[in-house]
Amino acid sequence: MVSLINEQWNKLPVSFYERENAIVIASALIGKILITQIGGILTAARIVETEAYNGITDKASHAFGNRRTARTEIMYASGGVSYVYLCYGIHHLFNVVTNRSGVPHAVLVRAAEPVAGIEEMLKRTGKKKVDYSLASGPGNLTRALGISTAYNGISLTGNTIFIVADDFTVKTSEIMATARIGVDYAGEDALLPYRFILKGNPFVSGKK
DNA sequence: CTGACGATTCACT
DNA sequence: GTGAATCGTCAGC
Numbered sequence: 001m002v003s004l005i006n007e008q009w010n011k012l013p014v015s016f017y018e019r020e021n022a023i024v025i026a027s028a029l030i031g032k033i034l035i036t037q038i039g040g041i042l043t044a045a046r047i048v049e050t051e052a053y054n055g056i057t058d059k060a061s062h063a064f065g066n067r068r069t070a071r072t073e074i075m076y077a078s079g080g081v082s083y084v085y086l087c088y089g090i091h092h093l094f095n096v097v098t099n100r101s102g103v104p105h106a107v108l109v110r111a112a113e114p115v116a117g118i119e120e121m122l123k124r125t126g127k128k129k130v131d132y133s134l135a136s137g138p139g140n141l142t143r144a145l146g147i148s149t150a151y152n153g154i155s156l157t158g159n160t161i162f163i164v165a166d167d168f169t170v171k172t173s174e175i176m177a178t179a180r181i182g183v184d185y186a187g188e189d190a191l192l193p194y195r196f197i198l199k200g201n202p203f204v205s206g207k208k
Numbered sequence: 209c210t211g212a213c214g215a216t217t218c219a220c221t
Numbered sequence: 222g223t224g225a226a227t228c229g230t231c232a233g234c
Contacts, residue, residue, distance in 0.1 A: 089228035091216050139216050182215055
């Protein structure tokens with residue numbers, strides 16, 4: 001675990017994000033480490049839960065029907081940048097933009113297991129002690145890592161927010177696909193198995 | 209310009 | 222288990 005903290009990050013390359021299938025990328029992100037260096041402090045957490053938002057035919061996506069607005073514009077960028085937006089007026093949700101320029105696919109990161117900078121996460125979230133909820137749930141995750149809408153549209157291959165791989169591997173059999181959370185308005189598409197979790201991991205956010 | 213609502217969380221019953 | 226908080230975004234007038 002300590003070996004994670006070194007200078008030689010094995011960052012995921014742009015080619016990882018530019019692939020055409022957001023579902024593949026969402027499942028591939030399980031077990032990777034999301035790192036932020038914000039306010040001069042490094043925090044890192046291993047991703048255990050993601051959701052794919054699969055472009056203009058996905059009713060749950062903000063870009064459904066090729067809707068293009070100031071907010072969704074960043075989803076049309078080429079893969080490898082962040083999409084951060086505000087939900088319920090309070091919560092910042094962090095997404096990874098995928099696919100080619102002009103194709104609005106994205107992956108929402110919903111939960112992660114803290115691995116570094118835990119003291120800072122406690123400070124940011126106002127929690128007294130470490131528990132499973134520290135970076136579990138999309139709102140908690142962004143709070144713990146210090147991500148806000150100020151970081152919308154930045155490159156994930158820079159040094160502020162990025163994702164790295166280490167020697168931690170996840171077997172395909174350990175990844176479970178389920179329906180996405182909080183997208184009941186999407187009709188049939190709400191049932192699509194586009195949510196990926198690391199089976200049995202206690203940091204996965206709870207179902208409602 | 210106005211109003212309705214959400215890729216959620218937390219406190220409280 | 223239930224409901225309030227809270228504000229940017231978007232559609233409609």
